[in-house]
Amino acid sequence: MTTSTAAGTSISDHAYAELSRAIATCALPPGAPINERAEAARLGMSRTPFRQALHRLALDGLIVAVPKRGTYVAPLDAGDIRDNMVVRAALEADMARRLVTEGRPVDFAKLKRCIADQRTAARSGDWLTFLGLDEAFHLAILEAAGNPRATESARRAWIHVNRARYLMPMTTRQMLDAKRGHREILEGLIAADPERVQQAIARHLGKPLARRLEELRGRLGAAFELIPGQPA
Amino acid sequence: MTTSTAAGTSISDHAYAELSRAIATCALPPGAPINERAEAARLGMSRTPFRQALHRLALDGLIVAVPKRGTYVAPLDAGDIRDNMVVRAALEADMARRLVTEGRPVDFAKLKRCIADQRTAARSGDWLTFLGLDEAFHLAILEAAGNPRATESARRAWIHVNRARYLMPMTTRQMLDAKRGHREILEGLIAADPERVQQAIARHLGKPLARRLEELRGRLGAAFELIPGQPA
DNA sequence: GGGCGGACTCTGGTATACCAGTTGCCTCTT
DNA sequence: AAGAGGCAACTGGTATACCAGAGTCCGCCC
Numbered sequence: 001m002t003t004s005t006a007a008g009t010s011i012s013d014h015a016y017a018e019l020s021r022a023i024a025t026c027a028l029p030p031g032a033p034i035n036e037r038a039e040a041a042r043l044g045m046s047r048t049p050f051r052q053a054l055h056r057l058a059l060d061g062l063i064v065a066v067p068k069r070g071t072y073v074a075p076l077d078a079g080d081i082r083d084n085m086v087v088r089a090a091l092e093a094d095m096a097r098r099l100v101t102e103g104r105p106v107d108f109a110k111l112k113r114c115i116a117d118q119r120t121a122a123r124s125g126d127w128l129t130f131l132g133l134d135e136a137f138h139l140a141i142l143e144a145a146g147n148p149r150a151t152e153s154a155r156r157a158w159i160h161v162n163r164a165r166y167l168m169p170m171t172t173r174q175m176l177d178a179k180r181g182h183r184e185i186l187e188g189l190i191a192a193d194p195e196r197v198q199q200a201i202a203r204h205l206g207k208p209l210a211r212r213l214e215e216l217r218g219r220l221g222a223a224f225e226l227i228p229g230q231p232a
Numbered sequence: 233m234t235t236s237t238a239a240g241t242s243i244s245d246h247a248y249a250e251l252s253r254a255i256a257t258c259a260l261p262p263g264a265p266i267n268e269r270a271e272a273a274r275l276g277m278s279r280t281p282f283r284q285a286l287h288r289l290a291l292d293g294l295i296v297a298v299p300k301r302g303t304y305v306a307p308l309d310a311g312d313i314r315d316n317m318v319v320r321a322a323l324e325a326d327m328a329r330r331l332v333t334e335g336r337p338v339d340f341a342k343l344k345r346c347i348a349d350q351r352t353a354a355r356s357g358d359w360l361t362f363l364g365l366d367e368a369f370h371l372a373i374l375e376a377a378g379n380p381r382a383t384e385s386a387r388r389a390w391i392h393v394n395r396a397r398y399l400m401p402m403t404t405r406q407m408l409d410a411k412r413g414h415r416e417i418l419e420g421l422i423a424a425d426p427e428r429v430q431q432a433i434a435r436h437l438g439k440p441l442a443r444r445l446e447e448l449r450g451r452l453g454a455a456f457e458l459i460p461g462q463p464a
Numbered sequence: 465g466g467g468c469g470g471a472c473t474c475t476g477g478t479a480t481a482c483c484a485g486t487t488g489c490c491t492c493t494t
Numbered sequence: 495a496a497g498a499g500g501c502a503a504c505t506g507g508t509a510t511a512c513c514a515g516a517g518t519c520c521g522c523c524c
Contacts, residue, residue, distance in 0.1 A: 010507075011507085012507095035474095036475080046508060046509045048280075048507080048508055048510085049507080052284075055288070056287070068476060068514075068515045069476075070476075080381065083379045083382065087323065087379070090322055090325075090326035090382070091322055094318070094325075148315065149315040149316050149389060150315065150319045157381060242477075243478080244477095267504095279506095280480090281477080281479095283507090297506065297507095298486095298505085300484075300486050300487095300507085301487085301505060301506075469520105469523095470520095470522100472520100473517085474515105474516090474518095475515090476515100478511105478513075478514105479512075480510085480512090481509085484506100484507090486506105487505090489500105489501095489503100490499105492497105492498090492499085493499095
């Protein structure tokens with residue numbers, strides 16, 4: 001989740017990074033209220049730069065600001081999550097395909113190591129670590145493609161999906177399934193077979209998560225509800 | 233270019249819409265300075281909401297704010313434009329494919345009418361009108377796919393490409409070529425052939441523009457330069 | 465005792481004041 | 495007359511003050 005912000009690190013970027021991470025990992029769960037004045041003071045800044053960060057988060061769809069009422073972490077929306085999954089899958093599949101057709105260099109060792117670590121995390125049931133390694137694996141592929149715009153768009157889309165994942169512990173079996181998906185992608189990259197890579201990513205990012213989303217919806221209905229008092 | 237902003241129309245949205253359109257159509261050409269105080273006053277608002285709009289434009293990569301120096305319309309960057317073209321093509325191709333595989337309804341008559349209008353514009357050499365009709369055609373396909381997130385991501389990416397196009401008059405031949413590309417896409421949609429649609433879009437959005445980009449770079453080198461005084 | 469009304473408090477949105485660099489022009493010097 | 499130094503007027507970034515509407519809670523009235 002390390003945002004690759006441009007060089008210019010203004011003071012509001014700090015707030016954005018902090019809040020973005022907290023929301024993505026559900027440290028700030030969906031629906032949680034955010035008090036502008038209090039949070040800005042806690043971060044040692046004025047409302048102005050803090051509000052810039054909030055504005056950016058609102059554009060990302062991660063928070064909802066209701067005038068005269070309050071600002072809240074955006075509730076989960078199954079349809080929106082699905083849409084974002086589609087965006088992410090389309091971008092990453094295309095990037096990976098180009099990665100191969102354009103013959104860009106890939107750090108295979110790094111990817112292999114990442115998968116090995118995932119195996120360890122899966123066996124020990126450490127799903128939080130696994131999620132981090134999963135992100136790292138996909139991010140490595142995106143960055144290898146050398147298209148910062150695509151990476152940024154994919155990241156933006158993926159935050160919404162991730163939020164749901166952090167609310168939904170993975171079983172060892174699910175982790176091992178995901179790891180296998182990664183291995184298939186890696187093998188496609190090593191074989192330098194564009195179609196195979198594209199298919200592998202589409203498979204990996206497509207159905208499994210869609211199924212688990214329905215499961216989550218059943219288990220965590222509350223997180224899908226809107227801000228109290230807001231119309232449907 | 234009608235941004236599908238959410239219901240909440242705050243005062244800063246007006247500034248964003250106005251500036252976004254001006255920059256996209258190069259009414260504000262690359263490198264043009266933007267005076268916060270003066271522009272905010274002209275639009276009848278304070279600096280605060282105007283700066284919100286500027287911040288958003290900066291995130292879109294359409295402007296560059298240099299502390300203590302000034303704010304400028306972002307210069308063109310051939311590499312960035314290419315990256316954005318790739319993003320747009322990947323998203324639109326995938327959306328169009330899903331449009332077919334998911335059997336979503338498409339307003340064929342509207343698309344046909346759009347192409348007919350493009351033919352008229354092309355014959356009369358009215359390339360500005362043609363560009364508008366071109367946008368409308370692609371937007372109609374994206375919106376038919378029913379994935380607002382993808383539409384928004386594609387729009388964001390496309391703005392950068394469009395900016396270059398508005399600096400580069402199209403010849404009648406180029407317009408007719410583009411129109412033919414649209415017809416091929418439409419025929420793929422009517423035939424409900426996902427692969428054909430995907431290929432048609434990839435062809436249409438891929439090479440022709442890349443070639444013209446090199447041409448533009450030669451003709452309008454100045455627009456590719458950075459803000460005066462900024463390091464390379 | 466239950467229902468209703470008004471005032472108080474809190475919110476996000478907006479306007480304004482302040483700050484510290486940067487730039488360019490103007491003056492003074494050689 | 496040419497160059498260097500400094501001052502003044504801008505800039506974007508930040509902090510603060512103000513606004514109007516929504517919620518809430520306490521007290522009054524029926």
